[in-house]
Amino acid sequence: MKNIKIQYLNDEIKRLEYIDGKSDWIDLRSAEKVELKAGEFKLIHLGVAMELPKGYEAHIVPRSSTFKNFGIIQTNHCGIVDNTYCGSNDWWFMPAFALRDTVIEINDRICQFRIQENQPKIAFNEVERLQAEDRGGIGSTGKQ
Numbered sequence: 001m002k003n004i005k006i007q008y009l010n011d012e013i014k015r016l017e018y019i020d021g022k023s024d025w026i027d028l029r030s031a032e033k034v035e036l037k038a039g040e041f042k043l044i045h046l047g048v049a050m051e052l053p054k055g056y057e058a059h060i061v062p063r064s065s066t067f068k069n070f071g072i073i074q075t076n077h078c079g080i081v082d083n084t085y086c087g088s089n090d091w092w093f094m095p096a097f098a099l100r101d102t103v104i105e106i107n108d109r110i111c112q113f114r115i116q117e118n119q120p121k122i123a124f125n126e127v128e129r130l131q132a133e134d135r136g137g138i139g140s141t142g143k144q
């Protein structure tokens with residue numbers, strides 16, 4: 001079990017819930033009423049800021065139903081919340097692009113997140129030519 005310090009924007013925001021035994025992804029809600037026209041972009045306030053456990057980051061993705069419900073896509077596809085994004089002004093946002101006119105109400109569940117351990121430290125060792133057997137590049141296994 002990990003404990004996460006969390007700050008909410010106001011009392012109106014429904015509190016986050018970890019639902020044991022279902023999906024371990026946690027739904028995030030819009031903290032504002034958002035009206036977007038087709039083709040508009042907005043960083044939608046998610047109403048939370050968190051101090052993630054040491055050595056963890058968070059990944060934010062849309063819910064599967066988000067496009068059907070709201071006609072928006074998350075422009076960064078997967079948002080990464082770094083461990084250092086942990087202070088009182090470090091609010092979480094969903095960067096959203098509307099493909100149709102849409103209205104998102106306060107507390108609508110628009111995306112989801114989970115925490116994940118940081119990768120190990122990495123050193124890049126440059127070589128002239130890799131010696132491992134190659135796969136023939138992208139698309140080499142065909143269509144079916």
Ligand SMILES: O=c1ccn([C@H]2C[C@H](O)[C@@H](COP(=O)(O)OP(=O)(O)OP(=O)(O)O)O2)c(=O)[nH]1
Pocket residue numbers: 060076078079080081082083085091092093094095
């Ligand atoms: O969907 C997202 C993605 C990121 N963030 C926050 C957490 C993250 O730690 C910070 C910066 O994200 P990132 O490093 O991906 O963005 P950047 O464009 O490189 O901004 P910065 O200059 O702040 O690093 O923004 C969100 O709230 N939502």
